[in-house]
Amino acid sequence: MNNAYDLIVIGGGPAGLTASIYGGRAKLKTLVINKGTMGGLVNTTREIVNYPGYGQISGEALMKDFKKHAELFDVEFLRDEVISTDFSQQDKIIHTKKGKIYSAKAVIIGCGSEPRLLNIPGEIRLRGSGVAYCATCDAEFFEGEDVVVVGSGDQAIEEGMYITKFARKVTVIVLHDEGTLDCNKLSAERAFQNEKMEFVWNSTIEEVLGQNNVEGVKIKNLKTGSSTELACQGVFFFVGMVPSTRFLKESGIEMDKRGYIPVNELMETNLEGVYAAGDNRIKYLRQIVSAAGDGATAAVAAERYIEELNAFNRNVLQSEKKVLLLFFNALDTESLEFSTLLEEVNQDLSGLYKVVKVDMATKKNLAKNYGIEKASSVVLLDKGQEVKRLVCSIDKENLKSQLNS
Template sequence: MVNAYDLIIIGGGPAGLSAAIYGGRARLKTLVINKGAIGGLVNTTREIVNYPGYPQVSGPDLMKDFHKHAQSFGVEFVREEVVSVELSQEEKKVRTKKGKEFSAKAVIIACGSEPRLLNIPGERRLRGSGVAYCATCDAEFFNGEDVVVVGSGDQAIEEGMYITKFARKVTVIVLHDEGILDCNKLSAERAFENPKMEFVWNSTIEEVLGEDNVKGVKIKNLKTGSSSELACQGVFFFVGMVPSTKYLTDSGIEIDQKGYIPVNDLMETNLEGVYAVGDNRVKYLRQVVSAAGDGATAAVAAERYLEEVNVFNSNVLQSQKKVLLLFENALINESLEFGTLLEDVNRESSEIYKIVKVDMATKKNLAKKYDIKIAPAVVVLDQGKEIKRLACVLDKSKLKSELC
């Protein structure tokens, strides 16, 4: 197939690009499918000061370096939006909005997240006409004007300070009591010292006012219940993010109530050969550095999974001999003894079987595939099809009779 790959990565943010670097370096035929500009939301970050090796760098510049690094290893990039996937089979399929279909044996989901909407009156209608979600993208359009920022986390306060470089005044609407912000202490101190920033405490936004453009906001005080209006020309919402995982509905991928994907330490999802990394997975820290680490882990895990699949297909499924798939545990003496006995019996029987050993500690996917929980265990295969299982007792005569 023209569109067949070893590894497909859905998403071109820091997690996806990191995975692409590792996939390309491992000489996997790797494809990154990204619906927007390479870099994702990091492109909206004006300044990054905590990525190792980069004392100060813009988000777009850092992502350009990631992109070039991946390209140097032969990684391919396609700018398309993924709308559906089939991930339950060994050969996974990914379909885009333009009707293209791509396939691979391993898929890494790195589609990130997007700004959460409050869905209050006027928010959607005035989006792009005063309502915004990215300071780096839109702050300059409010030069000399009054702007409202909704939210008090790191993003809200740091982006709010950036907006003060252009706006006449920035008013931050905060849910908490006076002096309490959700951001880090350093950003809070800098914000309180900024003469162009003001705060409205114990409050939330009820409505964005204006017909064709933002003219103001309606604010509700959560303690008194009273409402008031504040004139402004722009409203920036920084009230959290939601994972971009809607297209995975009915795909078989496990997703929690918030839309995030649970994974294990290897970034494995509940489906074999499918991994999730970055902001769309359940995790503690959502930063560029942690996303990059996720991508590296998933790509290495995917590489080993693909090697396992390829070796299994060639040594087992395509074997002309019947195969004894022996699942072993090196920490269990009985398992090792049985393996030696099985080899002796097969040798005495003119080696009519091919013995393929599986270390359960490292080949967990195969153990799961054949539902093997305890070693030793033997699955007898004929041209890839299971025909029986052995009792695995340390009795030479019984073992001979089972193999006849």
């Protein structure tokens, strides 16, 4: 396949770009596929003050630095959307919206997350006509107008304060009792002191009003149950994020009910050679710095997986000698004893076979591929094709007999 790579990274945010830097530096042929502008949602952040080494920088500028770094290592970039995958074989297959097909030995999923929708009446219909999810992108369109912000977390309050630079007034709809916000204390103090910001407590938004453009919102008080209407020209929703993993629905990748991907400390998913990094995985902290760390870990793990895969193909599947593929348990005395016995028998046969040992504790997927459930087990291969399976017991003559037949 012409579109064959060692490593494909799905997503061009901080996790994906960091993974591509590590992949490129490891001399892996690396491709990053991203459906939008490289950098993802970080591009919409106007000010970052907590990324090490940068006292203050915009998200767009930081992501440009990430991409430039990756380009130093010949990483390739593609603006396209992944719509389906096939991870069932050794070569992972990726299909894109533009009708292209790509393959890779390893894949890192770093597609991040996107704003969560409330799906209330008027929200989707008026999206782009007064309904917005990014203050940096859209605040300037509301110069001198009244704006409603839904949410009280860090993003909602900080973006709300940014909107006050343009809007006449910003009204924040808050679920909690008066004075309680979900954001950090510093942002809360600044928001309460901002003369352009007002708060509606113990409330939620029921509907976005308007025909062709936003004209107002219907607000419900959670304590009294009463509803009121508030005139405005814009509504910004900041009510959390959801992972952008819908395209993985039929992939075999394990996900929780929200769509987040569980991984281990190596960023490995439940499928061999497939990793997840950044905001689309289950994790405690969703920040640029933690996403970058995920990307680095995933890429190093993928590099080692590819090295092992290449070595297995070379030493086992392409071996001129017949191969005794031994699955053993390094913590089991009897399994280790059998391993030693197999080596001795092969020496007695003048090294007729190549013995390749596989520790089942670290190569669970390989064992699964061969249908091995317990140690010790031996598969006899000839040029990669299975010939037979041995009966494994601590009986030298029996073992020799099986190998002589």
